Amino acid sequence: xxxxxxxxxxxxxxxxxxxxxxxxxxxxxxxxxxxxxxxxxxxxxxxxxxxxxxxxxxxxxxxxxxxxxxxxxxxxxxxxxxxxxxxxxxxxxxxxxxxxxxxxxxxxxxxxxxxxxxxxxxxxxxxxxxxxxxxxxxxxxxxxxxxxxxxxxxxxxxxxxxxxxxxxxxxxxxxxxxxxxxxxxxxxxxxxxxxxxxxxxxxxxxxxxxxxxxxxxxxxxxxxxxxxxxxxxxxxxxxxxx
Amino acid sequence: xxxxxxxxxxxxxxxxxxxxxxxxxxxxxxxxxxxxxxxxxxxxxxxxxxxxxxxxxxxxxxxxxxxxxxxxxxxxxxxxxxxxxxxxxxxxxxxxxxxxxxxxxxxxxxxxxxxxxxxxxxxxxxxxxxxxxxxxxxxxxxxxxxxxxxxxxxxxxxxxxxxxxxxxxxxxxxxxxxxxxxxxxxxxxxxxxxxxxxxxxxxxxxxxxxxxxxxxxx
Amino acid sequence: xxxxxxxxxxxxxxxxxxxxxxxxxxxxxxxxxxxxxxxxxxxxxxxxxxxxxxxxxxxxxxxxxxxxxxxxxxxxxxxxxxxxxxxxxxxxxxxxxxxxxxxxxxxxxxxxxxxxxxxxxxxxxxxxxxxxxxxxxxxxxxxxxxxxxxxxxxxxxxxxxxxxxxxxxxxxxxxxxxxxxxxxxxxxxxxxxxxxxxxxxxxxxxxxxxxxxxxxxxxxxxx
Numbered sequence: 001x002x003x004x005x006x007x008x009x010x011x012x013x014x015x016x017x018x019x020x021x022x023x024x025x026x027x028x029x030x031x032x033x034x035x036x037x038x039x040x041x042x043x044x045x046x047x048x049x050x051x052x053x054x055x056x057x058x059x060x061x062x063x064x065x066x067x068x069x070x071x072x073x074x075x076x077x078x079x080x081x082x083x084x085x086x087x088x089x090x091x092x093x094x095x096x097x098x099x100x101x102x103x104x105x106x107x108x109x110x111x112x113x114x115x116x117x118x119x120x121x122x123x124x125x126x127x128x129x130x131x132x133x134x135x136x137x138x139x140x141x142x143x144x145x146x147x148x149x150x151x152x153x154x155x156x157x158x159x160x161x162x163x164x165x166x167x168x169x170x171x172x173x174x175x176x177x178x179x180x181x182x183x184x185x186x187x188x189x190x191x192x193x194x195x196x197x198x199x200x201x202x203x204x205x206x207x208x209x210x211x212x213x214x215x216x217x218x219x220x221x222x223x224x225x226x227x228x229x230x231x232x233x234x235x236x237x238x239x240x241x242x
Numbered sequence: 243x244x245x246x247x248x249x250x251x252x253x254x255x256x257x258x259x260x261x262x263x264x265x266x267x268x269x270x271x272x273x274x275x276x277x278x279x280x281x282x283x284x285x286x287x288x289x290x291x292x293x294x295x296x297x298x299x300x301x302x303x304x305x306x307x308x309x310x311x312x313x314x315x316x317x318x319x320x321x322x323x324x325x326x327x328x329x330x331x332x333x334x335x336x337x338x339x340x341x342x343x344x345x346x347x348x349x350x351x352x353x354x355x356x357x358x359x360x361x362x363x364x365x366x367x368x369x370x371x372x373x374x375x376x377x378x379x380x381x382x383x384x385x386x387x388x389x390x391x392x393x394x395x396x397x398x399x400x401x402x403x404x405x406x407x408x409x410x411x412x413x414x415x416x417x418x419x420x421x422x423x424x425x426x427x428x429x430x431x432x433x434x435x436x437x438x439x440x441x442x443x444x445x446x447x448x449x450x451x452x453x454x455x456x457x458x459x460x
Numbered sequence: 461x462x463x464x465x466x467x468x469x470x471x472x473x474x475x476x477x478x479x480x481x482x483x484x485x486x487x488x489x490x491x492x493x494x495x496x497x498x499x500x501x502x503x504x505x506x507x508x509x510x511x512x513x514x515x516x517x518x519x520x521x522x523x524x525x526x527x528x529x530x531x532x533x534x535x536x537x538x539x540x541x542x543x544x545x546x547x548x549x550x551x552x553x554x555x556x557x558x559x560x561x562x563x564x565x566x567x568x569x570x571x572x573x574x575x576x577x578x579x580x581x582x583x584x585x586x587x588x589x590x591x592x593x594x595x596x597x598x599x600x601x602x603x604x605x606x607x608x609x610x611x612x613x614x615x616x617x618x619x620x621x622x623x624x625x626x627x628x629x630x631x632x633x634x635x636x637x638x639x640x641x642x643x644x645x646x647x648x649x650x651x652x653x654x655x656x657x658x659x660x661x662x663x664x665x666x667x668x669x670x671x672x673x674x675x676x677x678x679x680x681x682x683x
Contacts, residue, residue: 050364078366089361093379103365106375148361155366304614304660306621308632309653316645394524401526405625412529425536433525433533440524 001064003028003190004049004159009058011044018044020214022058026207028158031191033201033222036211037237042194045211046161049192050081063158075107082157086164088144090136090151096123097132100151108155115154122150126180142173146180153184160184162193178204198241202226210234246422252431258414259435265400265410266439268332270393273339280344285351285373295344302341308402310334315406331403339396346392350385351377387454391447394440401436411435467644468651471634478634479655481548485630486617488552493559493616494609500560501567506589515564522561528622530554535626551623559616563609570605571597603675610667614660621656631655 002025011019018041026032034042047053049060051067060067062080090099100119104110110118123129126146136144145165152160162181166174178197182204185191195201201208205222212218212233218225229235284295302310314337315330354377362372404413415432419425468475504515522530535550545553574597582592602609624633635652639645 052360052363073366074363074368075366078364081364083364085357085361087357089355089357091358091361091376091380093383102375103367106371107366151365301657304618304657305653306618306632306656308621308624309635309649309656312635312649313646313653316639316649320646398524398526401528402622404528405622412526412532415529416532419536424540425532426538426540429529429533429537433521433529436525436529437521441520444520444524 002026002061003030003063004192005059005061006045006049007059007061009045009048009060010056011041011048011053012056018214019048019055022216024209024216024219026159026190026192028190029188030207031185031205032193032207032209033205034192034194034209034211035196035198035201035237036217040211041214042211043163046083046163046192046194049159049161050077050083052083078103078107078155078157080157081159081161082152082155083161083163084145084148084152084165086167088136088141088148088168090144090147092136094136095132096128096134096136096139096147099136099147100154103151104154118154119150122153123147125153125183126150127176140173141169142176145169145177149177149180149184159190159192162191162195164194164196166195166197196241198226198238210237212237246418246424248427251418251422251424251428254414254418255411255428255431255435258409258411259439261408261410262397262400262412262435263439265328265331265335265403265408266393266397269335269339269400270396272332272336273343273396276336276340277343277347280340281347281351282373284344284348287369299341299345302338303345307334307338307399308405310338311402311406327403327406327408330406331400331408335396335399335403338399339392342392342395343389346388347381347385350381350388353384354380384454387447387450390443390450394443394447397439397443398436463647463650464644465647465651467642468638468647471638471641474634474637475631475652475655478629478631478652479659481628482617482620482630482659485548485552485555485623485628486613486620489555489559489616489620490613492552492556494563494613496556496560497563497567500564501571502593504564504568505571519561519564522558523565527554527558527619528625530558531622531626547623547626547628550626551620551628555616555620555623558619559612562612562615566605566608566612567601569608570601573604574600599675606667606671606675610664610671613667614663617659617663618656 004024004026006022006024009019009022010017020041022041022045024045034045036042044053048055049062049067051072065072065080067077090096091102094102097116097119100122101112101115104115104118105112120129120132123132126149128143128146128150131139131143131147136147139147148165149160166177169177174197178200181191181193181200185204193201193205202222207219208222208225209219210217210225210229210231210233218229218231218234225234226238229238280295280298284292286292311331311334314334315325315327318325318330318333358376358380359372362376367375400410401412403410404416407413409417411432415428419428422428500515504512507515531551531554534554535545535547538545538550578596578600579592582596587595620630621632624630624636627633631652635648638648642648
């Protein structure tokens with residue numbers, strides 16, 4: 001059984017149909033990169049997967065459970081899906097450690113001691129154990145983004161969604177974040193990324209999904225697809241970004 | 243008429259100032275409580291609730307405070323309930339204050355980036371927990387300076403209670419003037435009284451605002 | 461309690477007159493107050509130090525005392541110095557001074573929000589201080605503060621209810637007058653309150669249209 005299954009997904013904003021029937025299934029442990037021009041619907045697809053956007057029609061199943069706003073509370077959903085944003089969205093009024101501890105304590109009801117121990121472990125995983133008591137504003141963008149990853153991991157989600165998580169970073173900071181993702185992938189984490197990092201998609205990803213005008217235009221094994229694109233649209237896209 | 247020395251005037255005004263302070267404190271505390279409830283209501287998912295709160299604010303911000311005082315005074319009296327100027331002034335000022343504070347606080351909540359709401363949501367926090375742990379603590383920080391600033395408006399607003407006969411600072415000034423015919427001195431002292439109450443608060447609000455701008459978002 | 465608004469009908473003429481007085485004095489105070497504020501803010505940012513201190517003192521005094529006390533001081537207090545004013549003159553002066561104080565602060569914030577680069581650009585283009593002010597600063601500053609400034613004008617209009625207390629025959633005075641004649645206090649005050657509300661809403665729409673027209677263009681739409 002697939003971990004994530006999307007079937008005939010449709011989504012419109014007003015008259016603008018952004019997703020025109022998406023079918024996609026993703027196995028546990030896969031690293032899937034969603035690529036495409038801006039406006040192709042890739043971010044919307046990602047945001048539908050954790051119900052930041054509600055879909056108009058179609059089915060999304062995660063770990064065998066159907067997503068729909070009435071039955072899936074944010075708390076329940078957070079057990080399955082974690083998310084990291086382009087702009088980090090750390091809570092500026094909380095320290096790094098508190099950022100990571102908040103949801104386990106408030107949503108899961110963990111004790112502070114346990115949450116702190118877990119937070120230290122996750123921060124160590126992203127290489128920021130020493131920043132536990134720092135404030136977000138004292139960190140570089142790359143460090144903030146790694147804290148955001150640790151914050152998501154602290155809830156042990158089955159899938160981690162990454163929405164252009166390196167796009168807001170200075171070029172020299174991108175590598176640190178990608179290394180963390182690579183390590184997560186090697187540990188068997190299921191990752192779904194919207195990304196412009198073609199090198200990462202090819203070297204670390206298992207699969208690439210190319211979206212074009214609200215549809216999945218082409219998908220397949222990462223290395224094959226990026227070196228031998230079949231459709232002219234993907235060829236054009238690849239030559240434009242490389 | 244010559245019975246009043248300057249000290250008599252000042253002493254009477256100082257005594258009356260207690261009532262200005264008391265009315266201000268009650269209006270601010272009561273208005274703060276009602277305003278907080280309204281702020282939470284205004285964040286309700288139900289559109290009609292939000293619209294109702296917006297209408298409430300519009301009504302109080304779009305009409306003269308003096309009229310609100312008259313309506314509280316004569317409106318309750320028309321219901322057949324005997325109402326003192328003190329009660330009427332309290333009711334009107336609490337409602338007036340709540341509308342403005344709700345507007346200020348709602349603006350502060352809206353100033354929190356939508357990414358904060360989304361981040362809390364994907365971490366599994368529901369609406370109330372998001373408000374409690376993520377949004378309100380941040381909104382509170384930016385709300386303090388304008389809230390202190392608005393307290394000055396409340397103090398000045400209490401002067402209008404004099405019109406319906408509540409003997410606070412302004413009313414006492416008018417009565418003293420009727421007895422002594424020293425309008426220049428008396429109203430200068432009345433103004434000074436308000437200035438002594440309001441100016442420190444204005445300064446404090448400005449200081450808070452400056453400190454917030456320097457400290458950044460934390 | 462039964463409400464009976466028909467008792468107000470005989471007083472339609474008075475209500476219209478009261479409305480006119482409120483509108484006229486508001487318009488006059490708005491024009492004078494903003495003009496004064498433009499001058500004050502120029503001197504406050506460019507004038508000699510004693511002048512700046514004086515202007516700041518004036519602003520703080522006006523902003524930290526109630527309008528009704530300012531009004532009483534001007535109407536009752538100044539004659540003691542030999543300056544005798546008609547009620548409407550005292551009211552107009554008080555409203556103008558009040559609006560000018562607030563508007564000066566609003567304008568100053570607007571000017572200070574103009575990026576440094578704008579002043580530097582004007583300077584390297586050889587514009588004088590006055591020219592910079594006139595051609596580079598004024599319109600963007602106005603755009604920045606237009607909502608706050610127009611809002612302040614509405615506040616002054618609503619605050620003008622107080623001038624009834626020195627017997628200017630404005631809307632509130634008419635409400636008091638009607639109430640004293642027919643003893644239907646609540647109805648009189650309710651109707652007049654709604655007239656004020658309509659005035660406030662009308663002023664806001666008018667300002668929005670005017671902003672569109674004068675400040676126009678891309679930024680005008682953002683208002």
